[in-house]
Amino acid sequence: MKRPAHATRGRYAPPVPRRTLDVTSADGSRLYAEVHGPEGAPAVVLSHGWTCSTAFWAPVVRELADTHKVVVYDQRGHGRSPAVPPAGHSTRALADDLVAVLEQSLAPGERAVVGGHSMGGMTIMAAAERPELRARAAAALLCSTGCADLAAESRVFPLPSPGGRRLAHRLLLGSRAPLGPVSPVARWALRYATMGGGSSAEQIEACARIVHACPTDVRARWGMVLYHLQLTRGVSRLEVPTAVLAGTADRLTPFVHARRLASVLPRCEGLTELPGLGHMTPVEAPDAVAGRLRELVRDHLATAPSSRDERPAGRQKKEKAA
Template sequence: MTTAPNSRVLTATSADGSRLHIEVYGSEGAPAIVLIHGWTCSTLFWAAQIDDLAADHRVIVYDQRGHGRSPAVGRHGYSTDALADDLEAVLGACLAPGEKAVLAGHSMGGMTLMAASARPALREHAAAALLCSTGSSDLVAESLVVPMRPGRLRTRLTRMILGARGPLGPVTPVSKRLLRYGTMGPGAAPDRIAVCARIVHACPRAVRVAWSHVLGTLDLDAGVRELRVPTAVVVGTADRLTPPVLARRLAGELPDCVGLTELTGVGHMTPVEAPEAVTALLRGLTGDHLGAAADETEESAA
């Protein structure tokens, strides 16, 4: 749970009528950062970044549809287009016309940025971006969750695991060990494993399964090439879900990649497992790009 000051709750309505829960921290008029969580997570995932950045930024977080306090939708309401629609709705609800922000997405949140890269709202509001522990395609084929050689069998087993319909149940020592294996580095702190377990286990089973089908057939390669703002990429070297090969591919395809950071020994849940490193990258992006973007906005309005 975050301890940041000046929290405000908003609701945005997406293109299909879906409602999205939004939380805003920090002072109005401060430089804006929008944080987009990933599959099975919620706004709670960004607590460390909110606590640090809200002191001198306006931090905007929202629950992806079906996660946290954003209601679930019908079975046809889960798609990459829906991710892009939802982000557009959030930006429209939280930012003034022409106002710029740094946008950061973890895992499916990064995919949200790729899905929305050609949307007018993103081009209007994005000053820079951070793609955190994510990929644009081949997620199942490249996943290292199943410890065997690449091939059709590993891909099939991985797809079965990620799309499993069984309930996660209560958080237990066994479930925390499984979560650490799949999503975090071998040296992850027990308290951070526990935080991630509580967040992931809170995701409704139907929502988890619905999004797993979207991720299993993901192809956002074209969206990477449309993400034309300065973009940094970060990945943990022990990431089994979106391993470094996917991050390196992103860095090579982005029109304006401003850095690839590989965090030694860190797993998939980088903002929780290595919060200082992720927060430092966000501060670097705001310092390098958001001030200049704000100045350009003011000049164009004059």
């Protein structure tokens, strides 16, 4: 019997949403979205990464939904969002989809803290210059992500030269090889590539089920978007207060990416360093991720500052979380 595409019990099992939405993007693509938590509470909108789904945010949603309205959605081709033609895979499409979710899940005039993990963080960067994002986003959190040079700086294949790493990671990102069932070997490979050494068996199993459920063509097409990624301009134009969070043992987007983002963001709200954690921070450290989102809500949404100039541009602080 085929295993479900997510954990079905415990902290990593997706909670039942208060309601679901069928969001329509700019090109007509449909997106599956969920709304958790009480209507009228401070809103948080979360965007998942490559090969994942709404289920990836389950432990963070569980942390926040008692006191926050939490919106999660499946990126096109992932989870319950239908696949799209090859031309529909681009950073522009990611930005279109995020804007559509914000416009169709929030009430008129409602603002939210937006959070993105990996490709979800790139989604926020891609939408940086969209007026809809600037109108709707009170603040942002970028988790375990980067804006450029992913293939050359990744350490899944720790080859000595950038050219060698670029080639090896291009083959990884563009691969259409089936991942097969979630076996002990598959769990080991996923933990090595994406998680810290201290990850629990429950965390590894939850991530493996989600990643293995991603269709092969979807994985490969978005993988090539990541290979060609160039969003440095987007980061420099992301004018909402933005915090960065990353694990120091991340092989897919090594910590150098987090430092680079913090140095380029116009209104950096701090770099949170998670020692020994890998790429899957919302699963490996949901308390830290949810806590940072709560802080951004407290500082930029609940209090509704009247002017973006109330906080000095480029402010950075370095934080550590266990």
